Amino acid sequence: MAKKNKVTINYNGDSKTYTTRNRLGFQALCAKEDTPIEYDCRDSDCGICIFRVLEGEQNLSAAEEKERDYLKALHADDNERLACQCRILGDVTVLVEY
Numbered sequence: 218m219a220k221k222n223k224v225t226i227n228y229n230g231d232s233k234t235y236t237t238r239n240r241l242g243f244q245a246l247c248a249k250e251d252t253p254i255e256y257d258c259r260d261s262d263c264g265i266c267i268f269r270v271l272e273g274e275q276n277l278s279a280a281e282e283k284e285r286d287y288l289k290a291l292h293a294d295d296n297e298r299l300a301c302q303c304r305i306l307g308d309v310t311v312l313v314e315y
């Protein structure tokens with residue numbers, strides 16, 4: 218049986234948990250489910266999809282150079298990531314703050 222992961226998204230005082238296939242990207246999850254995460258460029262170039270990882274940071278794919286560079290330019294905190302660049306490798310809890 219294929220591994221499933223739980224993704225909990227906190228937003229505006231609400232919390233919702235989704236079950237995903239292992240290695241699914243956040244973009245694919247958000248295409249399938251109604252989530253508060255927004256996308257525009259989908260290429261580490263606008264920052265609209267940023268979230269804060271509350272738990273399970275190790276369960277996201279590692280940031281590639283372009284994402285790291287963009288987050289650095291934003292002066293993002295260490296636990297902030299761009300949803301458009303993340304694959305889900307295990308259970309994770311995030312906070313969307315816009």
Ligand code: FES
Nearest residue numbers: 257259263264301
């Ligand atoms: S959608 Fe633009 S940085 Fe993720």
